[in-house]
Amino acid sequence: MPRQLRPAPIFALVAIVVVTLDLILASPWSGIPATLVMLATTALIARAIGRGSEVAGIRALWRLELVLIATLVGFAVARGYVAFAELSGGGDDEITSVTATRTYDATFLILAATIAGVAAAAQQVLRLGLRLAQRPALLFASSFGGMIAVGTLLLTTPLAVHSVADVSPLDSLFTITSAVCVTGLSVHDIGAHYTTFGQVVILLGIQLGGIGIMTLAALALMMVRDPSLRTQLRYAEMLDARTLADLRTQVRSIIFGTLLIEGLGFVLLWALFHGDPRLHGHSAAFAALFHAISAFCNAGFSTFTGGLAPFVDAAGVQTVIMTLIVLGGLGFPVILEVVRLAAASLRWRLGRGPRPDRLGLTARTVLKMSLWLIVIGAAAIFALEYSRSLADLSTVDKALAALFASINARTAGFNTVDLGAMRDATLLFTCALMFIGGSPASTAGGIKTTTAAVFLASLRAELRGCEPELGRRSLPTAVLRRAIAVTALSLIIALTALLLLTLTEEMRFIDLSFEAVSAFATTGLSTGITGDLTSAGKLIVTATMFVGRVGPLTIALAVGSDRNKQPYRLAPEGMPIG
16 A cells, blocks of 8 residues: 655644745744754654555665655755854855755755655556656656756755855756766856866766666666566667667677776876876866766766866877767767677688678768768868967867867867857858767767768659668668658757747857757857856756757657557658659
8 A cells, every 4th residue: 555654744834834934034043943844854754754664565665765865864954054154154145045045945845745745656656667667768768857856956965066155956957967968068167166076976967878877777677587578679679779689788888888988088088187287286087087988978078167178289188088079979889890890800810710791781871971070070170260260279289179179069069179269150060060969879969970871861862863772772761761750850959949049048149059059969069158048048958958868869769669650551642842
């Protein structure tokens, strides 16, 4: 039977009144009794949950509620900290924060109500969790939303910021959404605004968002005894695996491959950062770890003021960062296939195996499209910005900066030159690169290189009056439908975000266009307007980052689902086009 919390009605009413009054007054004198009431309420809830857990016998929800209770304690302590700081600081503006006070009070009330709701509807919550586990697309979106919610709470605590006066729920939501969606847009300087704890929270968001919650869910699925075959097949489809064996292999390769590549990047960057005066007191080890994970996950976050601009002439640092970005943007299936082909070729040359087959169509398409986009992007940026944003650099550094900008336009987000100083033509060209993005099953965003390749192949076939083909292989109708659907809906999403931004912001149209495409493609590049966005603008960009991260994949699955096939066909009739 469902568990129900039964706290004393009078005490519950008193707690709500006291915390609500503190929410309104935001005074240190109201903060002291509010903190005591918060702690007492938490103890009462914990006691009620402890009594009901054995009756219900639902251990998973019990552990979830324990986590929520620990969060309640954290926000009660945070409220007490602010009250004590205000009293001891004598009203110092650097310590006083009405926003922080109201944030902690409101969060406590919401979490307490959430715990009560979960406990009262335990069976319904459990059934909802089981349904999500059987629907990878929904689990994909909801798990990202859950991570964003947890990260937002953590970034609003006093441990996450250097000054309590800097606490902002909206900025915390924006930053952690950007981290989990591996975007890189930020309204604050990460190194100056957030403490080491806050930076670690952001880093964990980047890592989990980069690996992908679905990968972790699939890993958990592999550890469960006798999962349903239908559920396994759905996860296999979600991760672009052909068979269940491929699913297991792919999940293992993603986990261990990520750790291996990021570990190598960390060692190389640590060696390059060690003793470099441009770090200005930053820990070389932490900076190397942060940038290795951020680069491989295509997040683009940096703990340095101004990003990687101080390293515009550091070829070693840029080479390591670019290599990590490219590897993260290729996707693990492609990397795994290339590694296997290289190993098979080596065995063949040593006379220990048969001649290996060539790469599959997907791997060939990904590698060719990625190479062409990088080369064309670098050449265009070099030509357009030679006498503009690259004017103060030597020819070699100009070429390196152009290559770095081209690779980062593919959803990474680091920058070594001022994007705000670039020509409008360069920004528009970069928007096209960002919109395409990386490759399937990678840490990158955008519509993906394979989608762009299929779309171009379809266009070429239509102009030539023949069947669509790619790499001397015909393309199935389902693939064409997915490519068209993803491209069209992605354009609609990006244009809708741009339209809304033009209504809320008084800025240049090209800057807003760049921001909208960067958010949708989870790139993280900006012309410098992110910090000046209004609250409405920040919410629009936040929603665009979330939709851009989970949208295209979910759209592709929905369009390609067998459940959507009709058991009949309507009579065809032509229509003039163009």
